[in-house]
Amino acid sequence: MARQYPWVLAEVAWSDAQEFTRGTYEGLPLLSWGIAPRDKLATRRQLRAMGLRPGGREPVAILYFRCRRACKKVFARLFLIEGAAPVRPMTPARWAALGAAMAARRRCAQCREDAGTELPRTRRVCDPCRYSVGGLEPWDHLHDVVVGEPTLTAAEHGELDTSGRDGGAVAPVIWLHPPAAAGPAAVCAAERGEVA
Numbered sequence: 276m277a278r279q280y281p282w283v284l285a286e287v288a289w290s291d292a293q294e295f296t297r298g299t300y301e302g303l304p305l306l307s308w309g310i311a312p313r314d315k316l317a318t319r320r321q322l323r324a325m326g327l328r329p330g331g332r333e334p335v336a337i338l339y340f341r342c343r344r345a346c347k348k349v350f351a352r353l354f355l356i357e358g359a360a361p362v363r364p365m366t367p368a369r370w371a372a373l374g375a376a377m378a379a380r381r382r383c384a385q386c387r388e389d390a391g392t393e394l395p396r397t398r399r400v401c402d403p404c405r406y407s408v409g410g411l412e413p414w415d416h417l418h419d420v421v422v423g424e425p426t427l428t429a430a431e432h433g434e435l436d437t438s439g440r441d442g443g444a445v446a447p448v449i450w451l452h453p454p455a456a457a458g459p460a461a462v463c464a465a466e467r468g469e470v471a
């Protein structure tokens with residue numbers, strides 16, 4: 276069987292002479308483990324460790340190797356160390372812009388509140404909003420916490436007479452199936468039809 280990446284002599288950006296590569300990958304010279312010159316080429320993270328950044332330069336080669344921990348083949352972009360620019364220092368304005376960008380990731384699109392955690396990029400809605408708005412997908416993890424459909428709005432919840440309970444206002448849980456003695460786990464199993 277032929278090699279997947281046969282050795283190829285090719286013109287490369289980091290040397291005047293032709294160098295041995297393993298062909299091309301996405302239009303760039305492909306290098307295998309150990310043949311990339313460490314003094315001339317570096318990954319983005321290696322540049323960062325040197326206090327450098329690609330600075331808008333395109334990668335000049337691709338390094339491939341097998342990552343044991345990830346159990347897969349990794350393709351890393353290599354940049355010319357020579358063409359790298361120094362890392363820009365953080366200024367108060369840059370810190371502020373970064374903070375605003377991170378806050379926008381945590382803000383709920385429905386209630387505009389900070390959810391305290393990064394929300395999914397596809398649908399930036401916090402869990403309480405997702406539940407009160409309805410339309411939960413059948414596989415939504417909120418089904419493990421709350422069962423049934425919301426019947427009251429937030430205002431109606433606030434007006435509920437909770438004097439019979441000890442203190443705090445507790446949202447009523449509407450059970451689709453009466454809770455079994457074994458607890459919520461058994462209820463979930465019953466919903467999936469695993470228990471007769």
Ligand SMILES: [Zn+2]
Pocket residue numbers: 383384385386387388400401402403404405
């Ligand atoms: Zn919300």
